[in-house]
Amino acid sequence: MSFVEFFGVTKAFGRTVAVEELNLDVRQGEFFSLLGPSGCGKSTTLRMLAGFIAPSTGAIHVHGRDITHLPPEGRDIGIVFQNYAIFPHMNVFDNIAFGLVERGEDRAIIKRKVDAALEQVGLSGYGERYERELSGGQKQRVALARLLVIEPEILLLDEPLSALDKKMREEMKFWIKNIQKSVGITTIYVTHDQSEALTMSDRIAVMNQGQVLQVGTPVEIYEHPNSRFIAEFIGESNLLSGRMGRDHVAIGDTAVPVSGAEGPTDAEVALLVRPEQIRLEPVFADEAPMLKGRVADEVYQGSLRRYLVETMGQRLTVEVPNRPDLAQLPPGADVSLYWRPESGVVLR
Numbered sequence: 001m002s003f004v005e006f007f008g009v010t011k012a013f014g015r016t017v018a019v020e021e022l023n024l025d026v027r028q029g030e031f032f033s034l035l036g037p038s039g040c041g042k043s044t045t046l047r048m049l050a051g052f053i054a055p056s057t058g059a060i061h062v063h064g065r066d067i068t069h070l071p072p073e074g075r076d077i078g079i080v081f082q083n084y085a086i087f088p089h090m091n092v093f094d095n096i097a098f099g100l101v102e103r104g105e106d107r108a109i110i111k112r113k114v115d116a117a118l119e120q121v122g123l124s125g126y127g128e129r130y131e132r133e134l135s136g137g138q139k140q141r142v143a144l145a146r147l148l149v150i151e152p153e154i155l156l157l158d159e160p161l162s163a164l165d166k167k168m169r170e171e172m173k174f175w176i177k178n179i180q181k182s183v184g185i186t187t188i189y190v191t192h193d194q195s196e197a198l199t200m201s202d203r204i205a206v207m208n209q210g211q212v213l214q215v216g217t218p219v220e221i222y223e224h225p226n227s228r229f230i231a232e233f234i235g236e237s238n239l240l241s242g243r244m245g246r247d248h249v250a251i252g253d254t255a256v257p258v259s260g261a262e263g264p265t266d267a268e269v270a271l272l273v274r275p276e277q278i279r280l281e282p283v284f285a286d287e288a289p290m291l292k293g294r295v296a297d298e299v300y301q302g303s304l305r306r307y308l309v310e311t312m313g314q315r316l317t318v319e320v321p322n323r324p325d326l327a328q329l330p331p332g333a334d335v336s337l338y339w340r341p342e343s344g345v346v347l348r
Helices: 042-050 092-102 107-120 136-148 166-183 194-200 218-223 228-233
Strands: 002-013 016-027 031-035 057-062 077-080 154-158 186-191 203-208 211-216 238-244 248-251 254-257 268-273 279-281 291-300 304-311 314-321 334-338 345-347
Touching: 002 042, 002 186, 016 042, 016 186, 016 211, 031 042, 031 166, 031 194, 042 077, 042 154, 042 186, 077 136, 092 107, 092 136, 107 136, 136 166, 166 194, 186 194, 194 218, 203 218, 203 228, 211 218, 211 228, 228 238, 228 268, 228 345, 238 314, 248 268, 291 314, 304 334
Parallel strands: 031 186, 031 203, 077 154, 154 186
Antiparallel strands: 002 016, 002 057, 203 211, 238 248, 238 268, 248 254, 268 345, 279 334, 291 304, 291 334, 304 314
């Protein structure tokens, strides 16, 4: 059932429309991500839910209750920003206890809850440390513990990993997801990083220019994007230009089989094929290939090799596992390209 709902929400700043006619629902206990490029309206959406800015039109409901005009303190929502907003003059214990102190909780209860929160986020023994003594990942854990200890209905995370290095981001993605699952709190996560959204989310809403273009699971968004924008924004993509046939896409003079495509024939379309879905063979085998081509370039990337293949006046990127039993293909090599018909997605 829907827990957070946006009904026709629009937010304009003067003549600039940041969010337009947003209709969206988030389920209770779900990890839901708003994904899109900078300026697409995702942070504005989060701030409207938090109560920091008011919608120009529309309504926001939580658990069936209209919160559109409630102040932030009346919404039972916690938010973690990019900079964590840890108080530098307080130690870790006092930072986490801050909300409980403001509520007037008993000292014994505060200590019990803060100690439990420290253990939950893996920071037992860090209570006396200050911000300057913490790593970026530890600061983030303190900021999250400070919210979890007051037990809000909803947790909002606004680009929380953007200030961390790549290795720490990878670690924190799984840590945040595990904490969210263990607590069961409804979480809405804002990011421009597709890897974060695909790794952490139960569902994703892809936004661009103030509108939601598609909502779905990570698998649905990645494997079945509904537009060229999403196909190019999410992951690596090959978009082959062609014309739609009855059960194929005509690319040049080659009919490439497709599965489950609908719509008028003879229309100009793009056939999406992900680089990891393509199999390369160094010689033309008896099995009919989808396309034939020639290697233009090859790049070594450790666990895989990336090939740039010219075919039918277009270029494809192909990712191949770097294994000793797979032949390397030098530039200039003639190749056959294979993929399953159901791996190609027709975009109109």
